[in-house]
Amino acid sequence: MTAPRSKEQPFHLQKAGKSIASPNEHRVPAPTPSVIAPRFAIIRDLERCIGCQVCVRQCSFGAQAYDSAEDEVYGIDANCVGCQRCVAFCPTSALTVTERPARYRQNFNWRSDVIDDIKRQAETGGVLLTGMGTDKPQPIYWDHLLLNASQVTNPSIDPLREPMELRTYLGRKPDRVDVSTDALRAEAYLPPQVMIETPILFSAMSYGAVSLNVHESLARAAADVGTLFNTGEGGLHRKLRHYGDSTIVQVASGRFGVDLDYLNLARIVEIKVGQGAKPGIGGHLPGHKVSADVSATRMIPVGTDALSPAPHHDIYSIEDLSQLIYALKEATNYAKPVSVKIAAVHNSAAIASGIVRAGADIIAIDGLRGATGAAPKVIRDNVGIPIELALASVDTRLRQEGIRNQVSIIAAGGIRNSADVVKAIALGADAVYIGTAALIALGCTVCQQCHTGRCAWGICTTDPFLSKRLNPEIGAQRLINLLRGWSLEIKEMLGGMGINALESLRGNRHHLRAVGLTEAEMDVLGVRVAGT
Amino acid sequence: MKPRNETERLSNPYNDDKVMAACSIFGMMDISGKAVPGGDVIRAIANMHDRSNGLGGGFAVYGIYPEYADCYAFHVMYPNNETRSDVERYLIKSFAIVHSEEIPTQPAPHIQDPPLVWRYFLLVDSDQRGEQSEEEYVFDRVMTLNTSFPGALVFSSGRNMGVFKGVGYPEEIAHFFHLEDYKGYLWTAHGRFPTNTRGWWGGAHPFSILDWSVVHNGEISSYGTNRRYLEMFAYQCTMQTDTEVVAYAVDLLVRRHGLPIELAAKVFAPPLWKQIDYASQDERTLLTMLRQTYSSLLLNGPFSVIIARQGEMIGLTDRVRLRPLTAATKGDLLFLSSEESAIRLVCPDVETAWTPMGGEPIIGRLRESLPLPKENLEVAVA
Numbered sequence: 066m067t068a069p070r071s072k073e074q075p076f077h078l079q080k081a082g083k084s085i086a087s088p089n090e091h092r093v094p095a096p097t098p099s100v101i102a103p104r105f106a107i108i109r110d111l112e113r114c115i116g117c118q119v120c121v122r123q124c125s126f127g128a129q130a131y132d133s134a135e136d137e138v139y140g141i142d143a144n145c146v147g148c149q150r151c152v153a154f155c156p157t158s159a160l161t162v163t164e165r166p167a168r169y170r171q172n173f174n175w176r177s178d179v180i181d182d183i184k185r186q187a188e189t190g191g192v193l194l195t196g197m198g199t200d201k202p203q204p205i206y207w208d209h210l211l212l213n214a215s216q217v218t219n220p221s222i223d224p225l226r227e228p229m230e231l232r233t234y235l236g237r238k239p240d241r242v243d244v245s246t247d248a249l250r251a252e253a254y255l256p257p258q259v260m261i262e263t264p265i266l267f268s269a270m271s272y273g274a275v276s277l278n279v280h281e282s283l284a285r286a287a288a289d290v291g292t293l294f295n296t297g298e299g300g301l302h303r304k305l306r307h308y309g310d311s312t313i314v315q316v317a318s319g320r321f322g323v324d325l326d327y328l329n330l331a332r333i334v335e336i337k338v339g340q341g342a343k344p345g346i347g348g349h350l351p352g353h354k355v356s357a358d359v360s361a362t363r364m365i366p367v368g369t370d371a372l373s374p375a376p377h378h379d380i381y382s383i384e385d386l387s388q389l390i391y392a393l394k395e396a397t398n399y400a401k402p403v404s405v406k407i408a409a410v411h412n413s414a415a416i417a418s419g420i421v422r423a424g425a426d427i428i429a430i431d432g433l434r435g436a437t438g439a440a441p442k443v444i445r446d447n448v449g450i451p452i453e454l455a456l457a458s459v460d461t462r463l464r465q466e467g468i469r470n471q472v473s474i475i476a477a478g479g480i481r482n483s484a485d486v487v488k489a490i491a492l493g494a495d496a497v498y499i500g501t502a503a504l505i506a507l508g509c510t511v512c513q514q515c516h517t518g519r520c521a522w523g524i525c526t527t528d529p530f531l532s533k534r535l536n537p538e539i540g541a542q543r544l545i546n547l548l549r550g551w552s553l554e555i556k557e558m559l560g561g562m563g564i565n566a567l568e569s570l571r572g573n574r575h576h577l578r579a580v581g582l583t584e585a586e587m588d589v590l591g592v593r594v595a596g597t
Numbered sequence: 598m599k600p601r602n603e604t605e606r607l608s609n610p611y612n613d614d615k616v617m618a619a620c621s622i623f624g625m626m627d628i629s630g631k632a633v634p635g636g637d638v639i640r641a642i643a644n645m646h647d648r649s650n651g652l653g654g655g656f657a658v659y660g661i662y663p664e665y666a667d668c669y670a671f672h673v674m675y676p677n678n679e680t681r682s683d684v685e686r687y688l689i690k691s692f693a694i695v696h697s698e699e700i701p702t703q704p705a706p707h708i709q710d711p712p713l714v715w716r717y718f719l720l721v722d723s724d725q726r727g728e729q730s731e732e733e734y735v736f737d738r739v740m741t742l743n744t745s746f747p748g749a750l751v752f753s754s755g756r757n758m759g760v761f762k763g764v765g766y767p768e769e770i771a772h773f774f775h776l777e778d779y780k781g782y783l784w785t786a787h788g789r790f791p792t793n794t795r796g797w798w799g800g801a802h803p804f805s806i807l808d809w810s811v812v813h814n815g816e817i818s819s820y821g822t823n824r825r826y827l828e829m830f831a832y833q834c835t836m837q838t839d840t841e842v843v844a845y846a847v848d849l850l851v852r853r854h855g856l857p858i859e860l861a862a863k864v865f866a867p868p869l870w871k872q873i874d875y876a877s878q879d880e881r882t883l884l885t886m887l888r889q890t891y892s893s894l895l896l897n898g899p900f901s902v903i904i905a906r907q908g909e910m911i912g913l914t915d916r917v918r919l920r921p922l923t924a925a926t927k928g929d930l931l932f933l934s935s936e937e938s939a940i941r942l943v944c945p946d947v948e949t950a951w952t953p954m955g956g957e958p959i960i961g962r963l964r965e966s967l968p969l970p971k972e973n974l975e976v977a978v979a
Contacts (some may be wrong), residue, residue, distance in 0.1 A: 215818070218816050219815075219816040220899060220919055230869060232870045234892075238889060238890050241853075241890065242890050243854075243855070244857070244860065255889060258889055464828065467830070470890075491821075563818035563899070564818050564819065565917060568892035569818065569898075570822065571822055572821065573821035573822040573825075575820055575821035576821065
């Protein structure tokens, strides 16, 4: 794989002609002649443009080009993905990238995106791939839930003057503390508990899908803040192994990178059953992303496709899951909580109950709006249910069965800000995973091109030229800032509700009221309409 | 959410999930066990008249029924005689009734439209309870009665103790129930200032289950969390007030899980994690374990409470002390009160009076009774 690359000039040194020569022709299929109208317009203010070609060097999708004969920089709208990299880096603010208005005649049924998809499929004959979470307008229940605040009868608490506790322990809790036993003083009395200082964890994003610099940024930030990052299913690079105390390691259907060291260096071991962006299907890391480092970390040959089967081939039923849970507990000497991550689907509540009884210490539920490095578009946009409804029904069900305390719940999939975190905890979560929000902190603009491996922001790529665009030191600091800002905001909201420890908000739906929801929706969420 | 049953609709006119209230609380205990009449307690709570607004008052008295000391004394409110017949049929089926009578009352100027109030002295037949412990059996019957008979409410169910409460100022309720004629070694009292416009008889304090009683000043902002946790252990919060969860929580921790009351207080108002981090090894282990296991029973928001049971009275405030509580002693007497003035009114020559720290339980305990596992307490009690 290295041989052909060495013959090439680096992309940023190439002189692009009128026809775009891809810098990585062997990686990216040559563009098929397309009749799809370009979605974005690259508008260049020629009075401002100084012809410096920064945009040409920054664009990894071949949408900016330089014509040496004319000494002219110009845009190729058809290649533009709207990632805004060139706009951000243009030193004279000469560029605007905007969505083209009314590309087709307006039609509420045959929308532009629907027409584009059909045309694209007619051109390629394949499954349409995409990245990130669904961009369809499914209801976002967070925006229909409003928080409470104290007035008169209950003093609000000022977090700048009074203690305000966000510390959370993840892991199975017993039904009671038995003070009559001698075991009282033994540390091993409780099942293993993992402390986090803020209820926000970094969601699973595998090395290979994202760059090593992303992993390092996440690991450093998690260590600094006192929370955890999830390796995703692609193993943990040897360079990051000393961040084990800040790590959740994932065991997925492909078992990439799993060995005894990997399991034992982590704080939590997570079995990935499903993912909110693509419930029911597996994963596929194309061989061209499997570099030497990715190969060593995933323990697969260089250049081979990394295929994660849709199901675990040793889990065809709940009792099989239990076997894997206990196999992992055996392997880690019962010292680490085992988490099971599922996609939010129609019968999540019953599945979650089974997972608790199968021995899991933590359940992670990933909702419809969860993101992905690559998924069939039709799956991403149509399969699964919103996290709010799944979370509420799982929490309610586990309480009805009297087993809610036996498991910690992590909610994932579309958490956008600190208010979403607070609402998730009030609905019943112990903590949340954030993925997309963390990537946005690192520069992501949610342009949904992760599956191409050409991320201009150096995030979802293993191309060394692109991935070095993310400096892990700066990346870590940005993530630390994000978590700090959210944590401060969470404290403000808690204080307003007259609560000074996060645990008093968990499942406390009395602090939520609904606006604009149906009776049936409010019933599932367990909340009342605002004003009552 | 819809009301679950008729009781809620009838007894809580607004079907609020949680009724907020400010209040006055007072407690008085003679740790020698000497029974004292109600006069002092009534005067003390009346002295804090302005802390309530006439929408609820009540008292709990321990050592009140020595002649029926072995019987569970049920105090029951009825909307009418028809409901009373229904409930009595159920009681006859479930218990051996040693004695029953209407609780004597007298008209009080501002007490309007009182319900029928009866008391029953009950014994549990060992055949009837089967495998259940006597207390579990009684507990289940109380839960059933309070959810199955519209308008009827068992508001007192302990042995040798009794709760008296209703809508009115506490001194009016005392007059209504002739409380100056009763004697007990432990009294608690409550004057209520609910922030909705009507009181209802069931919503007055104390709240009681078995021989636990709770009077409470404050608003528990963790109510939803506490309630949903208790529901996992079959506690049904029928009265929809936050005080009820305190009674059930203490019942769960102390009676069913066997925690000493000192540790239960550490669950309700735990030290901050930072304080736990710096505690000695043993103490840290215990406190961490308690807080991890019972995090859903942390009582958050402003409160001061007086929790009582046979032989014990506990005063506690929230951990950042957002509601007042003063303690005082004289000889064998322990006083707990929202205001020190109320204590000094009835006992001008107190020996010590102080304001307890937030989260620090003040415990009065009958001398020579209720042996407790001391060795477990030492680590937890500062």
